[in-house]
Amino acid sequence: MEAAKELHVLAVDDSNIDRKLIEKLLKVSSFKVTVVDSGSRALEYLRLDDDTCSSRFDDLKVNLIITDYSMPGMTGYELLKKIKNSSTLKEIPVVIMSSENILTRIDRCLEEGAEDYLLKPVKLSDVTRLKDTILNTKNRLPRSCHMNASMSPPVSPAPKLC
Amino acid sequence: MDQRNQMHRHIANTRKSLFDQGYLDEQFIQLEELQDNSNPNFVEEVVTLFYRDSARFLSNLDQALEKRPLDFNKLDSLMHQFKSSSTSIGAKKVKTECTHFRNYCNARNAEGCKRTFQNVKKEYTTLRKKLEAYFQMSRQVGPIETACRSR
Numbered sequence: 207m208e209a210a211k212e213l214h215v216l217a218v219d220d221s222n223i224d225r226k227l228i229e230k231l232l233k234v235s236s237f238k239v240t241v242v243d244s245g246s247r248a249l250e251y252l253r254l255d256d257d258t259c260s261s262r263f264d265d266l267k268v269n270l271i272i273t274d275y276s277m278p279g280m281t282g283y284e285l286l287k288k289i290k291n292s293s294t295l296k297e298i299p300v301v302i303m304s305s306e307n308i309l310t311r312i313d314r315c316l317e318e319g320a321e322d323y324l325l326k327p328v329k330l331s332d333v334t335r336l337k338d339t340i341l342n343t344k345n346r347l348p349r350s351c352h353m354n355a356s357m358s359p360p361v362s363p364a365p366k367l368c
Numbered sequence: 369m370d371q372r373n374q375m376h377r378h379i380a381n382t383r384k385s386l387f388d389q390g391y392l393d394e395q396f397i398q399l400e401e402l403q404d405n406s407n408p409n410f411v412e413e414v415v416t417l418f419y420r421d422s423a424r425f426l427s428n429l430d431q432a433l434e435k436r437p438l439d440f441n442k443l444d445s446l447m448h449q450f451k452s453s454s455t456s457i458g459a460k461k462v463k464t465e466c467t468h469f470r471n472y473c474n475a476r477n478a479e480g481c482k483r484t485f486q487n488v489k490k491e492y493t494t495l496r497k498k499l500e501a502y503f504q505m506s507r508q509v510g511p512i513e514t515a516c517r518s519r
Contacts (some may be wrong), residue, residue, distance in 0.1 A: 225455045
């Protein structure tokens with residue numbers, strides 16, 4: 207049963223301290239965690255994961271990506287765009303973390319498909335909420351889904367954009 | 369037994385004063401709450417990482433402040449990193465000085481930057497000394513004791 211299995215989060219942050227913190231926060235919240243220090247390493251991991259991934263390797267599947275916004279090289283926003291533009295990766299929910307509370311930045315990220323934008327320093331309550339984020343994403347109909355007249359609307363709750 | 373209680377009280381008071389005097393904020397408590405028996409030195413590990421990263425950030429800032437003319441964008445970017453680290457461990461006074469520095473960067477004020485950078489370094493050094501003393505004391509009574517803190 208899916209609920210009993212550990213959800214796997216890929217965390218991306220260039221800061222040593224923030225990586226240590228997010229890893230701990232995720233582990234304390236019973237997530238399985240993989241931490242990388244850049245967007246390019248995140249993509250490497252996801253693509254590698256994707257190549258070896260068949261239905262047999264569900265254990266390795268990444269259920270959520272949480273990434274810092276301000277990173278050298280590839281920003282969290284650029285990583286988000288790459289993920290949402292990838293046919294194989296776009297269904298993975300992405301959450302952005304940032305120390306900066308800039309409305310235009312938040313809007314841009316949400317518009318690009320981020321599920322949430324967390325202000326740093328990230329708290330335990332933010333992390334435990336990620337489980338809901340993952341579940342909401344799973345219950346959501348794919349965007350290309352068309353309903354015909356004979357189908358009734360879904361009963362699952364609408365996704366929250368916090 | 370009495371001496372032990374005295375030590376505990378001293379450590380608790382030291383810890384409390386770090387908050388009361390504004391050196392640390394709520395984020396430090398978040399770190400403490402993540403510490404448990406499976407990871408009894410978590411807070412000290414994070415703080416040690418902070419010292420290591422800070423040495424690098426401050427050195428980079430020192431170098432960048434030597435350049436003529438000053439590259440304010442680079443200075444701001446470097447200070448953003450240091451401020452992020454400081455925020456992550458709850459270093460309240462250090463964080464405030466970092467903000468002042470960034471304000472001077474935005475205003476392209478070289479003198480302001482150099483002056484506030486001295487304050488940043490001063491606050492960092494002060495905090496480090498206090499934290500080192502606090503952890504040393506805590507280690508003397510044993511790691512499990514420090515996980516049980518009085519609020």
